[in-house]
Amino acid sequence: MQNILDKLYEVNFEKVFPLQRKVEITYPYTIIKGSPKSGKSYLIFDYLKQYKNEQYLYIDLNDMRIDKNTIFYNLDRFLLQNRDIEILVLDNIISLPNDFFKHLSILKSLIISTSYDISYKNFKTVLLQPLDFEEFILFDTKHHNTTNKFNSFLKYGNFPEIVQFNETKQLHRNQEILQLITQNKIELEILKLLIKSSGELKSIFQLFNTLKKSYKISKDMFYKTSKQFELNFIIFFCQKYEQPKATKRIYCYNHALIDAVNINKKFQNIFSNMIFLELNKIYKNIYYLDNIDFYIEENHSIILSIPFFADHISLSAKILPSLEQYDITNITIITISTEKTVFIDDIECEVIPFYEWALGL
Numbered sequence: 001m002q003n004i005l006d007k008l009y010e011v012n013f014e015k016v017f018p019l020q021r022k023v024e025i026t027y028p029y030t031i032i033k034g035s036p037k038s039g040k041s042y043l044i045f046d047y048l049k050q051y052k053n054e055q056y057l058y059i060d061l062n063d064m065r066i067d068k069n070t071i072f073y074n075l076d077r078f079l080l081q082n083r084d085i086e087i088l089v090l091d092n093i094i095s096l097p098n099d100f101f102k103h104l105s106i107l108k109s110l111i112i113s114t115s116y117d118i119s120y121k122n123f124k125t126v127l128l129q130p131l132d133f134e135e136f137i138l139f140d141t142k143h144h145n146t147t148n149k150f151n152s153f154l155k156y157g158n159f160p161e162i163v164q165f166n167e168t169k170q171l172h173r174n175q176e177i178l179q180l181i182t183q184n185k186i187e188l189e190i191l192k193l194l195i196k197s198s199g200e201l202k203s204i205f206q207l208f209n210t211l212k213k214s215y216k217i218s219k220d221m222f223y224k225t226s227k228q229f230e231l232n233f234i235i236f237f238c239q240k241y242e243q244p245k246a247t248k249r250i251y252c253y254n255h256a257l258i259d260a261v262n263i264n265k266k267f268q269n270i271f272s273n274m275i276f277l278e279l280n281k282i283y284k285n286i287y288y289l290d291n292i293d294f295y296i297e298e299n300h301s302i303i304l305s306i307p308f309f310a311d312h313i314s315l316s317a318k319i320l321p322s323l324e325q326y327d328i329t330n331i332t333i334i335t336i337s338t339e340k341t342v343f344i345d346d347i348e349c350e351v352i353p354f355y356e357w358a359l360g361l
Contacts, residue, residue: 004066005057005078009085012053013045019139020046022132027124028109033117034128035233035253036181039160040113041091043128047111048089056087061094072097079106087111096120117231129233130158130254132281133274133358139163150355154274157256174260181234186217190225192261194235198252199269236280241287241295241326249288251276271354272305275334278358279303289326291318301330309335309351312342320345332357 021039025032025047032040041060048056057079061068079085087109090096094116101120112123119125131139137149140163156162156170165173178195182188193207208222229235237248252258255273258266272293279286279294287295294303302322304315322328323345331349340351 005071005074008059008066009057009082010053011058013048013058014053016042016045016049021128021135023126023128025111025126029123030111031118031120031123031125032111032113032128033125033233034113034115035130036115037159037161037177038128038130038233038253040115040128042160043126044089044091044111044113048087051087054082054084056089057082057085058089058091060091062092072100076102076106089113093118115232127233129277129281131160132158132278133355134361136163137359146355146359154270155256155259157254158277159254162256171260174254174256178257178260181232186215186221187225189215190217190222191229191234194226194229194250195252195257195261197250198255198258199249199266199272201247201249203247236276238276238286238288238294241289241297251280253277267307268305271307271334271336274354275303275305278361282361289322292322295322295326299330300326300328301332302328304331304333306333307336309333309338312344312349316344323347 021043023043025043032043034040044058048058059066059071061071079088086107088107089111091113093112093114095118096112110123112120133150133153136153136158137146139160140149140152142163143149143152152163152167156167157174159174159177162170162173178191179188182191189211193211197207204223204226207226208217208219211217211222226235230237234253236251236253238251239248240246251273255270255277258270258273276286276294279296283296283298285297287297289295289302292302293305295301296303302319304319306315323331328347331344331347333349333351334354334357335351337353338351339353339356342349342351
């Protein structure tokens, strides 16, 4: 095992050229939380490049060549023998041994990444989600104008790695990732069903009843697995304002996965999911209302997902009750390409293309 730690100590990231993200590691004891394939490892690589190779030890706990228990058992001795190591990185952890933090007396920095909702005392937490649109246009060097970058983002999604794949393989890669992040066939089917329901009002009970028609599965397992996808930042449940027991609207952490599990195009669902993900990076609490996609309580704003906007007269009649009930002062309608200003109940309403709106957040 000493030999394995020696081999890991030889790894360096001089030839890795990740592009910077909006978040970065700035504190010596940091937990990076995020969904699978959100770019946590590359954020770490970027951080390590400022140090000499001998100053850090990077261990990927997803590496099937290593035994985690033996690594942890021998780690203390290895660190004592290699005093140049100031930074220990544990990538892709699920949990740590109870006595693990005795190593902190040896180290100046400990960086942890995980797809689970864990926390440790004296650690700063950084939440990393897949690319938002502004980050995506920096990563996408294949297309040379914003419209083409938007089309690629819409079609193939927000995983940092996806821009490196040939377009003929991007859909297959998204499907492959779904298989990689699930443990078995039943988990995969649960996740597919949740993703198929993205942008829709569906209760977990409804979805369970749908799946049990095709697969033998217990209600407890379905509920537990769905909750784990939520804790792993893969699935989000958007609550109706002031009605926590009402059916929630489901969203997925990558809008392009909706196409990856559906033969028939669900364009409206994909588009509203894109908008949710942009909002989710800014606002802690996002709600929906009757006939209103998104309500932000803190600034009395509503955001409507209408890819092909045409008639604000009929829209006004639908949303007027909510405007009055919740004292709405700001209305934004997100579209594919339409840009103009209209008035709904004397409120100036901005109609704006997604790419302009997202870049202005």
